[in-house]
Amino acid sequence: MTGSSPKVVGLTGGIGSGKSTVAEMFRDLGIHFVDADTVAREVVEPGTVALGDIAGHFGPQILTDDGRLDRAALRTIVFNAPSERVWLETLLHPIIREELARQLQPEHYAEPYVLLVSPLLLETDQHALVDRVVVVDVPVERQIERTAARDNNSPDQVERIIAAQMPREQRLQRADDVIDNQAPRDQVRQQVAALHQRYVSDFS
Numbered sequence: 001m002t003g004s005s006p007k008v009v010g011l012t013g014g015i016g017s018g019k020s021t022v023a024e025m026f027r028d029l030g031i032h033f034v035d036a037d038t039v040a041r042e043v044v045e046p047g048t049v050a051l052g053d054i055a056g057h058f059g060p061q062i063l064t065d066d067g068r069l070d071r072a073a074l075r076t077i078v079f080n081a082p083s084e085r086v087w088l089e090t091l092l093h094p095i096i097r098e099e100l101a102r103q104l105q106p107e108h109y110a111e112p113y114v115l116l117v118s119p120l121l122l123e124t125d126q127h128a129l130v131d132r133v134v135v136v137d138v139p140v141e142r143q144i145e146r147t148a149a150r151d152n153n154s155p156d157q158v159e160r161i162i163a164a165q166m167p168r169e170q171r172l173q174r175a176d177d178v179i180d181n182q183a184p185r186d187q188v189r190q191q192v193a194a195l196h197q198r199y200v201s202d203f204s
C-alpha cells in the first residue's frame with residue numbers, strides 16, 4: 001500500500017465501441033470496474049425508492065406481474081414523450097451517481113486505480129467522479145456492424161441509437177486517452193497493457 005487513495009478512470013464510448021470488452025481486459029490485469037449500466041438496473045430493483053417513485057408517476061402498469069420494472073413499456077413511454085424522459089432522468093441520474101460514488105469509494109480497492117465504465121460518462125455529471133477519461137473508439141461503420149451482430153438488431157435501429165448519442169468527434173475531444181478498438185483483440189490488449197502501466201506509474 002502506498003497510502004494514497006486510488007484514482008478513478010472513466011471508460012466510455014458509444015454503443016458497441018467495445019467498453020465491456022476493454023473493461024474485461026483491464027480486469028485480467030487485476031483492475032476492478034464499476035459498470036454504470038449494472039448500477040442503473042440495481043437502483044430500480046423491487047423495493048427501491050426509485051421504483052416506488054416510477055410506479056407512482058406512471059401507474060402500476062409500468063410494473064410486470066412479478067413487480068419488476070417493465071423496461072420495454074418505459075422505453076416506449078419516454079421515446080414518445082420527451083418531458084417524461086426528462087422526468088425520469090431527473091429522478092434517476094442523481095440516484096445512479098450517488099450509488100456509483102458509493103461503489104467507487106477508495107476503501108473498496110487496494111489497486112492504484114479503479115474504472116468507471118459508463119456509456120453516459122460525458123453526457124451526465126458522472127464525469128465529475130473521475131480523474132481521467134479514456135475513450136474506446138471505433139469508426140461508426142464498425143460500431144453498427146458489431147452492435148447489430150451482438151444484439152441481433154437491424155443496422156437501422158443501431159444507427160438511430162448512435163444518432164442519439166454524443167458524436168464521435170466530440171467524445172474524442174474530451175478524451176485524455178484513447179483506445180483504438182478497430183484493431184484485432186490481441187492488439188487492443190497490448191494498448192490496454194501499455195495504458196495500465198502508465199496509470200500504475202502515474203497513480204502509485
Ligand code: ADP
Binds near residue numbers: 015017022146182185
Ligand atoms: P460496448 O460494451 O461498448 O457496447 P462490447 O464490448 O459489447 O461494446 O463490444 C461490442 C461487440 O463487438 C461485442 O460483440 C464484442 O465481442 C465485439 N468486439 C469488441 N471488440 C472487438 C474487437 N477488437 N474485434 C472484434 N470484435 C470486437
